Amino acid sequence: MTLRIFTEPQQGASYDDILAVAQATETLGFDAFFRSDHYLAMGGSGLPGPTDAWTTLAGLARETSRIRLGTLVSSVTYRAPGILAIQVAQVDQMSGGRVELGLGTGWFEEEHLAYGIPFPAKRFGMLEEQLEIVTGLWETPVGDRYNFAGEHYTLVDSPALPKPAQARVPVIVGGGGAKRTPALAARFATEFNLPFPEFADVPGKFAGVRAACTAIGRDPGELHYSVALIAVAGRDEAEFARRAAAVGREPAELREHGLAGTAAEVVDRLGALAEAGVDTVYLQIMDLADLDHLDFIAREVAPQLP
Structure with a gap:
């Protein structure tokens, strides 16, 4: 099982805050650093304000050397697919081939209103076309042209440049939908992700993707x-409770829905997830100032993984 660090910088983090977590992620042996792609805090002031996901990842590409870097997930409403393909390819080049793209429909209408971003009522068709366009641009041989005519986007005689450093940038598709999302994952994805699922639902959701x-x-x-x-963990109940309070969550609720408690509790939960078919876990870390938390997970949890 692979552990990745996943952050929510829109809740309040500067680039330097994010960099510190990413470099700790690398030093402590985690596989990857991922971030959300949002422009508005979900509660709280959000100070010092949002950071753009792909601008951030471009910086991290030059200030890390080993970890994978990506979004969980970018919204199709933010960027035209041709521009997104260029951005991701460039950051992949800058990182030496360490980038992954998570792409989704977007859901947070308030941030669209706050920053003047159109928020169509129907976005699933946009996601399907963006996945086809982005992967199609990357896969077009150098010297050939890429064309696409869809309901939402049209590309005419695109040179389909630049190319990523990787032969294929991993693409992450996720969500709890029963039919359309598994079908998209089957067509385009290298990884299927369940964001914050009920534990009992995991095997069935994965079975739907396998069937697709x-x-x-x-x-x-x-x-x-x-x-x-x-993920909220501690050496003992007191430390766990302190970390839970720091992120505004109740210990009992965290134990029910997250990776929470002592190291032994977290290891047991991860073991159950592995039995359910999970091979990669994104640890959502909400307190970016608590680097000791990452150190604790790296030393007390990671070595015990299946």
Whole structure:
């Protein structure tokens, strides 16, 4: 099982705050640093204000050397697909081939209103077309042209440049939908992600994706299967409770819905997830100032993973 660090900088973090967590992620041996792609805090002041996800990742590409870097997830409402393909390819080049793209429909209408971003009522078709366009641009041989005509986007004689450093940038598709999301994951994704699922739902959701792969003749084993869950842990109950209070959550609720409690409790929960088919876990870290928390997980939890 692979552990990745996942942050929510829109809640209040400067680039320097994010950099400190990313460099700790690398030093402590975690696999990847991911961040949300949001422009408005969900409660609280959000000071000092939002940071752009792909601008942030471009900086981190030059200030880290090993960890994977990506979004969980970018919204199709923020960027035209041609521009997104250029941005991701460039950051992939800057990182030496360490970038991954999580892409979704977006859901937070208030941030769109706050920054003048259109928020169409129907966005799933946009997601399907963006996935096809972005991957199509990257896969177009150098010297050829890429064309696309859809309901939402049209591209004419695109040179489909630049190319990423990786032969294929991993693409993450996720969500709890029963049919359309698994079908998109089967067509385009290298990883299927369940964000903050109920634990009992995980095996069934993964089974739906595997069935969607089989239906189009794709080996379900080609995909990674991941979850994103809040992580709050401590050496003892007092330290755990202190960290829970720091992020405004109740210990009992965290134990029910997240990776929470003592190291032994977190290891047990991760073991159960592995049995359910999870191979990658995104640890949502809400207190970016508490680097000791990352150190604790790296020393007391990670070495015990299956």
